[in-house]
Every structure is written in structure tokens, then in C-alpha cells.
Amino acid sequence: MSKTFTVGDVASHNKPDNLYIIVDGDVYDLTKFQDDHPGGKKILQRVAGKDASKQFWKYHNEGVLKKYKAKLLVGSLDTKPKAEPKAEPKAEKPAPAPKPKPAQKAASAQPQEESEALEPFGAQIPFSDPSWYQNYHSPYFNETHAALRAEVREWIDNEIEPHVTEWDEAKRVPEEIYKEMGKRGYLAGLLGVKYPTEYAPTVPKSVPVDKWDLFHEMLLTDEISRTGSGGFVWNLIGGFGIGCPPVVKFGSKALKDRILPGILSGDKRICLAITEPDAGSDVANLTCEAKLSEDGKHFIVNGEKKWITNGIWADYFTTAVRTGGPGMNGVSLLLIERTEGVSTRRMDCQGVWSSGTTYITFEDVKVPVENLLGKQNQGFRVIMTNFNHERIGIIIQCLRFSRVCFEESVKYANKRRTFGKKLIEHPVIRMKLAHMARQIEASYNWLENIIYQCEKMGETEAMLRLGGPIAGLKAQATVTFEFCAREASQIFGGLSYSRGGQGGKVERLYRDVRAYAIPGGSEEIMLDLSMRQSLRVAKAMGMKL
Numbered sequence: 120m121s122k123t124f125t126v127g128d129v130a131s132h133n134k135p136d137n138l139y140i141i142v143d144g145d146v147y148d149l150t151k152f153q154d155d156h157p158g159g160k161k162i163l164q165r166v167a168g169k170d171a172s173k174q175f176w177k178y179h180n181e182g183v184l185k186k187y188k189a190k191l192l193v194g195s196l197d198t199k200p201k202a203e204p205k206a207e208p209k210a211e212k213p214a215p216a217p218k219p220k221p222a223q224k225a226a227s228a229q230p231q232e233e234s235e236a237l238e239p240f241g242a243q244i245p246f247s248d249p250s251w252y253q254n255y256h257s258p259y260f261n262e263t264h265a266a267l268r269a270e271v272r273e274w275i276d277n278e279i280e281p282h283v284t285e286w287d288e289a290k291r292v293p294e295e296i297y298k299e300m301g302k303r304g305y306l307a308g309l310l311g312v313k314y315p316t317e318y319a320p321t322v323p324k325s326v327p328v329d330k331w332d333l334f335h336e337m338l339l340t341d342e343i344s345r346t347g348s349g350g351f352v353w354n355l356i357g358g359f360g361i362g363c364p365p366v367v368k369f370g371s372k373a374l375k376d377r378i379l380p381g382i383l384s385g386d387k388r389i390c391l392a393i394t395e396p397d398a399g400s401d402v403a404n405l406t407c408e409a410k411l412s413e414d415g416k417h418f419i420v421n422g423e424k425k426w427i428t429n430g431i432w433a434d435y436f437t438t439a440v441r442t443g444g445p446g447m448n449g450v451s452l453l454l455i456e457r458t459e460g461v462s463t464r465r466m467d468c469q470g471v472w473s474s475g476t477t478y479i480t481f482e483d484v485k486v487p488v489e490n491l492l493g494k495q496n497q498g499f500r501v502i503m504t505n506f507n508h509e510r511i512g513i514i515i516q517c518l519r520f521s522r523v524c525f526e527e528s529v530k531y532a533n534k535r536r537t538f539g540k541k542l543i544e545h546p547v548i549r550m551k552l553a554h555m556a557r558q559i560e561a562s563y564n565w566l567e568n569i570i571y572q573c574e575k576m577g578e579t580e581a582m583l584r585l586g587g588p589i590a591g592l593k594a595q596a597t598v599t600f601e602f603c604a605r606e607a608s609q610i611f612g613g614l615s616y617s618r619g620g621q622g623g624k625v626e627r628l629y630r631d632v633r634a635y636a637i638p639g640g641s642e643e644i645m646l647d648l649s650m651r652q653s654l655r656v657a658k659a660m661g662m663k664l
């Protein structure tokens with residue numbers, strides 16, 4: 120029960136066996152907590168009965184209060200202004216309905232009207248969120264995007280973010296969170312296609328599904344990535360987001376009817392199994408074999424897959440197999456169900472701890488021929504199309520992680536003092552921030568343009584024309600992420616060398632970098648592909664040299 124205290128009341132709770140403190144007008148009972156306090160109990164006893172706001176904010180960030188409030192808060196000071204009923208901070212409000220537009224302007228001035236700036240949203244720290252959050256004009260985002268943004272942010276801020284470190288250390292996320300993704304209608308919105316209402320159990324609350332576009336998908340991934348944990352993001356979408364689209368696009372109707380409702384509701388999990396101990400970016404040379412049985416009813420699969428995200432929890436494996444001769448024309452894509460002969464074991468990796476990186480063995484696994492995705496021996500093309508969607512996901516996540524590094528750094532630099540001034544007052548620190556911001560913004564603007572092209576071009580045109588730029592942007596995004604993680608770590612110093620606490624997000628993201636720079640096509644392969652592919656397309660389209 121929340122009580123009201125005077126400063127004098129709190130002052131009487133100033134003993135180790137009766138220890139209250141004040142933070143921002145709220146009163147916390149730390150009597151039992153002091154023995155578990157990671158910063159020690161003496162430091163708490165020194166501020167017992169007092170207002171310790173200044174000391175608190177020196178050593179912690181907002182996440183700590185969010186996590187412990189329910190357990191430790193006992194009331195507020197009588198002087199604390201009462202919160203207005205249900206009034207959310209202005210900046211966090213979803214955008215209001217658009218203003219009515221004057222009829223006579225409709226024909227001539229349409230482009231400006233479409234780019235009407237939305238209400239400010241979020242903390243308003245420049246470059247910590249995309250510019251359309253700071254009421255910049257945008258041709259891409261409208262009030263349906265703003266509504267989804269508010270819905271996702273509320274969920275992440277209140278129910279996810281305070282627990283992410285714990286889940287990362289435990290190397291798993293509670294199953295309910297994945298199921299919640301299904302219940303909220305988010306899984307079905309992350310497939311890179313029109314929202315599949317026929318298979319989705321529920322639809323998102325704040326967006327009519329006929330309005331759902333790739334920018335909704337983009338901002339959903341972006342907002343989830345604010346948690347600053349590649350492991351968490353991959354736990355939710357690292358298997359699904361790349362394993363499910365080939366089923367939706369190339370599976371038979373019977374297969375889709377049977378498995379998609381369970382997957383999209385979050386009850387069943389699916390992953391993508393391409394990489395092998397001996398074949399990574401060089402997909403055309405994979406060896407996992409699928410031989411047709413004599414009666415022609417099954418494929419018998421034998422082989423190994425390595426570094427497969429979500430594999431340990433997966434019910435279904437969208438798997439690249441060799442059904443024909445050597446090279447890309449002997450590769451097919453097969454949906455393998457968890458059955459006899461499928462074994463999975465967790466791999467210990469440098470980063471993305473809660474993503475469930477897995478080693479898989481298939482030993483004489485019987486797979487019905489109906490589980491073929493696309494045509495036999497034509498799987499390479501399916502895999503390549505899928506790569507564009509995967510890489511876009513990686514780009515979105517890397518750029519948000521870069522923003523997280525930037526935001527954490529700006530906040531910390533505004534409170535930490537060295538040599539008599541705040542870090543932010545040192546030009547060398549501002550220089551680091553500036554180099555982070557310029558790379559984030561440039562990359563994000565390129566991303567918006569590519570998403571827009573994906574939205575406008577057909578599937579085949581997008582695959583042919585955008586493969587090069589997407590590969591180039593993937594390398595750009597991972598290099599930016601690596602840079603930002605490093606610079607943030609330098610700004611945080613020792614706090615980002617130890618795990619958890621104020622520098623915890625930066626420390627974790629620093630470890631997650633390689634999980635982005637290597638899979639989905641390494642930086643080297645991406646850069647080379649970006650040139651080969653772009654030049655090939657340009658030549659076909661009449662480039663004059």
C-alpha cells in the first residue's frame with residue numbers, strides 16, 4: 120500500500136535495521152535489500168533516512184528503479200507533485216489523428232501533405248531515435264506507424280527491458296514472451312510480405328492490417344532492438360524471421376494450412392538451417408544430403424548444420440539440402456520437422472547468449488516430399504531471396520544497437536565528471552559522439568530508401584536490383600555497429616568492461632558485434648557482392664562506361 124511521508128518521517132528510518140531513503144520524491148525501504156545491494160550496505164547506511172537522489176543517479180540508470188520499484192517502494196513524500204491521472208509524458212503519446220486537409224490543396228500539394236510531421240516521441244535526444252521521432256517530416260511514416268511505435272515501446276519499456284540482462288545471463292528468455300509476440304500479432308507482421316490474415320491468430324491492436332507495410336515491420340524490429348541485446352532480439356525473431364518466410368512464399372497450401380497457424384501464434388518455433396561446419400557464406404557448396412526414397416514419398420536427410428539460431432527450441436527447420444549434383448543447381452529447401460534422427464545441442468558463443476545458437480545433426484531423417492519448399496534443385500534462388508529479408512533485419516538491428524550505444528553514451532557523458540567537468544564538456548568525447556551519429560544517420564537514411572524500394576518493387580525485381588545495395592548496407596551497418604560499440608565502450612571505460620550495471624548494455628552489445636558482422640554474409644563477402652551485383656544489374660539496364 121503506497122503511503123505519504125514527510126521528510127521528518129523518513130529521517131526517523133535511519134538505522135541499519137530500519138533503513139529508508141528518498142529518490143526523486145519516492146520513499147524506498149532498503150532494510151532487507153541492503154544485504155543484497157551490489158554496491159554494498161555501508162553506502163546505503165550512510166544515506167539512511169535522507170534524500171539520496173543525487174547519489175542514486177550517479178551510480179545507476181533508470182532500469183534499476185523499474186526493476187526494484189515494486190519490491191522496495193513504500194510511498195512518496197507529501198511534497199511530491201501528484202501525477203495527473205493517466206497523463207502520459209507528452210513526447211510518448213501516440214500521434215493524434217491527422218488534421219483535416221483543405222480540399223482545394225488536395226490535388227496540387229499532395230506530397231507535402233503526406234509528409235506532415237508527426238508528434239515528437241521518446242526522449243528527444245538527437246540521433247538516439249530516428250529523426251521522424253523528433254517531428255522531422257518523413258514521406259514514409261504516418262500515424263499508423265506512430266500508433267504501433269507507441270504500442271511496442273510501452274510493452275518493451277515496462278515488461279521486457281528491465282529483465283533483459285537477467286535473461287541474457289540465463290541464456291534463455293521465458294517462453295511466454297515468444298508466445299506474446301504471436302498473441303500481439305507481431306510474428307505475422309515480420310515476414311516481409313502482405314500481412315497474412317488467413318493464418319494469423321490475432322492481429323496487432325493499433326494498426327489495421329490492410330495498412331500494414333514494410334515500414335511497420337521495420338519499426339517493430341527497431342523498437343524491439345532498443346533492448347540492446349542481440350540475444351533477446353534473435354530469441355524472438357532470429358529463427359522465425361528467416362525460417363518462416365520461405366514456408367509462406369514457397370510452401371504448398373496443405374503444408375501452410377497445417378503448420379502456419381501454430382507458428383504465427385507463437386506456440387511452435389521455426390528456424391533456418393543453412394550454414395554447415397564447412398559451408399557458411401559459400402552456400403552453393405553445402406553437403407547436407409537429402410536422397411529421395413525408392414517409393415518417391417520421402418527424402419532421407421543426413422548431415423550437419425552449425426550456428427543455427429533458435430535450433431534448440433525449434434519444432435521446424437527450414438533446411439538447405441543437396442538433392443542434386445554439385446554447385447548451386449543441386450540445392451533444395453526442405454521443411455524438416457523435429458522427429459526421429461534430429462538432434463540439437465546448444466553451442467557456447469561469444470555473444471547473443473539468449474538466442475540459442477545450435478549444432479544440429481540429421482541422421483536418416485524421413486521427410487515427406489510434400490515438405491519441399493519451391494522446386495527440387497531450385498532452392499538456391501529461394502535462399503538468395505530470403506537473404507535480402509534476413510540482411511535487412513540485421514541492418515535494422517545493427518543501426519538501433521548503434522543508437523543504443525550512442526544514447527547510453529550521451530546520458531552517461533552528461534553525468535560523469537572527470538578532471539573537473541562533465542565528460543560531454545570534453546571535445547574528445549563530443550568528437551566520438553559525432554562520428555557515431557554521422558554514420559548512424561547516413562546508414563539509416565539509406566535503409567529507409569531501400570525499404571521503400573522493397574515496398575514498391577515486385578519480389579523478383581527487388582531480388583535482382585536490391586541484392587547489391589542491401590549487401591553494401593549490411594556491411595555499412597555492421598561496421599557502424601562495431602564502431603559505435605567500441606566508442607561507447609571507451610566513453611564508459613571500466614563500466615563497460617564489467618558485466619551489468621550502467622555500462623551493461625554497451626558491454627553486451629560489444630560482445631554481440633561479431634554475431635552481426637559474420638553471419639548472413641560476412642562483411643568481406645557483402646562488400647564484394649555489392650559491387651558485382653550492382654554492376655551486373657546496371658550493365659543489364661544499359662549502363663554506359
Ligand code: HEM
Nearest residue numbers: 147157158162166171174175178179180183187619620621
Ligand atoms: C532504490 C535503491 C537502490 C537500488 C534498488 C539499488 C540497486 C543497485 C543495483 C542493482 C546495482 C548493480 C548495478 C546496476 O544494476 O546498476 C547497484 C550498484 C551500486 N549502487 Fe545501488 N541501489 C540503490 C541505491 C543506492 C544508493 C542510494 C547508493 C549510494 C548512496 C547506491 C550506490 C551503488 C553503488 C556505488 C553501486 C556500484 C556501482 C558500480 O558497480 O559501478 N545505490 N545498486
